[in-house]
Amino acid sequence: MSTRATASRLGRLEELKGLLKARDHSTAEALAAELGVSRRTLHRDLALLRDSGVPMESDRGRGGGLRLHRNWSLGRVHFSAAEAVDLLLSIAIAERIESPVLLRQLPGIKRKLVASFGESHQTQIRTLRRRILLGPPATEPVLASYRDSPRRTLAGLAEAFLNTRCVSLEYVDRNGAVTSREVEPQFLYLSMPVWYLLAWDRLRGAVRHFRIDRIRAVTLLEGTFRLADPRPFVEEIELVVAAL
Numbered sequence: 001m002s003t004r005a006t007a008s009r010l011g012r013l014e015e016l017k018g019l020l021k022a023r024d025h026s027t028a029e030a031l032a033a034e035l036g037v038s039r040r041t042l043h044r045d046l047a048l049l050r051d052s053g054v055p056m057e058s059d060r061g062r063g064g065g066l067r068l069h070r071n072w073s074l075g076r077v078h079f080s081a082a083e084a085v086d087l088l089l090s091i092a093i094a095e096r097i098e099s100p101v102l103l104r105q106l107p108g109i110k111r112k113l114v115a116s117f118g119e120s121h122q123t124q125i126r127t128l129r130r131r132i133l134l135g136p137p138a139t140e141p142v143l144a145s146y147r148d149s150p151r152r153t154l155a156g157l158a159e160a161f162l163n164t165r166c167v168s169l170e171y172v173d174r175n176g177a178v179t180s181r182e183v184e185p186q187f188l189y190l191s192m193p194v195w196y197l198l199a200w201d202r203l204r205g206a207v208r209h210f211r212i213d214r215i216r217a218v219t220l221l222e223g224t225f226r227l228a229d230p231r232p233f234v235e236e237i238e239l240v241v242a243a244l
Contacts, residue, residue: 016031019034133230133237143194149195181210183210207236
């Protein structure tokens with residue numbers, strides 16, 4: 001089995017444990033569908049969990065299914081660097097907007113999360129956090145035209161942003177015109193709940209902003225880029241947001 005396939009199976013096993021623990025019971029059919037695997041693959045995964053000592057119970061008949069023993073705990077949770085960044089950014093956003101449900105323990109949680117990674121990943125996380133900019137909430141005119149972005153588009157942008165990869169975008173502007181752009185995704189800017197991509201447009205040789213919900217398609221390119229001075233990007237988006 002290749003390294004990539006092994007990592008994929010390990011990640012799926014962790015997800016399977018989480019699904020089983022979170023529910024009173026789950027059918028094999030439902031679990032296979034949720035994980036995107038065949039029932040045969042699911043049963044192999046279940047057998048691996050049992051062999052590794054994970055206590056599992058099953059109830060036959062209508063309303064029955066699979067579950068983990070109620071006294072079993074997931075123990076230590078393992079995050080990838082990308083997952084940790086998502087969690088840290090969520091905490092940072094909650095702190096910035098002074099959430100009424102903000103918990104006093106959040107700073108401690110954040111320190112522990114960062115400390116759980118090696119120095120190289122800690123440096124990456126700190127750098128990524130500096131590339132996330134927070135602004136004022138979106139105005140009513142902006143909210144009126146806001147739409148959720150497709151997951152596939154968001155996944156492509158996330159990969160490019162995390163790994164400083166250049167991308168080709170298919171973008172629809174406010175007038176409905178569709179253009180193709182080749183950009184460096186330098187910064188992300190949140191005007192709650194609307195996200196903007198702040199990028200260097202290689203074809204136009206200039207700083208540009210893109211509302212992420214208006215990005216129709218994302219294609220990863222081979223080239224990478226160096227991080228730029230944030231000031232011109234901040235100036236660009238602040239002028240735009242102030243005028244909306």
